[in-house]
Amino acid sequence: MAKQILLGIREQNLNEVAHYLMVYFPYDEEMSSYTDAWMGELYENKYPLVSKGMWSGIINLKTHKLLNWKSEYGDLYLQAKVCDSGTYFLLDKDKKVICKIADYVPNGLIPETTDCGDYIRLRINNDGTIENWPEEPSFSDFLEDADTVEKIDTSIEEEPILDAKMEFTYSQLMAKLLRLPKFLQMEIGKTLIANVLEGFEEEEEE
Structure with missing residues (x-):
């Protein structure tokens, strides 16, 4: 009711x-x-x-x-x-x-x-x-x-x-990231770079 x-x-x-x-x-x-x-x-x-x-x-x-x-x-x-x-x-x-x-x-x-x-x-x-x-x-x-x-x-x-599960386009995701405080943007950036480098290292080992 x-x-x-x-x-x-x-x-x-x-x-x-x-x-x-x-x-x-x-x-x-x-x-x-x-x-x-x-x-x-x-x-x-x-x-x-x-x-x-x-x-x-x-x-x-x-x-x-x-x-x-x-x-x-x-x-x-x-x-x-x-x-x-x-x-x-x-x-x-x-x-x-x-x-x-x-x-x-x-x-x-x-x-x-x-x-x-x-x-x-x-x-x-x-x-x-x-x-x-x-x-x-x-x-x-x-x-x-x-x-x-x-x-x-x-x-x-x-x-x-x-x-709830949400899906974003690249531009939507970037817009959300840019709204975060600078220190969080930097931490997220470091994590993304580390993940990319880890991927390259795995490819080289193969």
């Missing part, structure tokens, strides 16, 4: 009842990025809140803070094209799941409001505060066409895109 709402919640004001938002989506390097003012784009081993190809965050809806954000991550801007691959849970003050969306991004609640359900864009301070959280968030995406249930299905269909 794409949308579920707990029995008895629909009649209440979600703005008052919902205290936390849990967000899960596949972090695809081609469509997601973390950037900051100093380093530009960050890379795979530096993606905060990403584990096994999945991004997961818990947001306090009253303080607009990511509870699992660490200060050492610094101030970062997260942009991800998620479309319908994300899963979103609303929790009450006791952390009981009251709503679920396994569909397009609820941009009435998650920035930016003009992204039509395709993107998540978060300006995150080092204390976890999301600067661009909407002043008047809308929970309508959680209500419209939602199935009323006695218990929310809390399962998440994980599709870690980073583990």
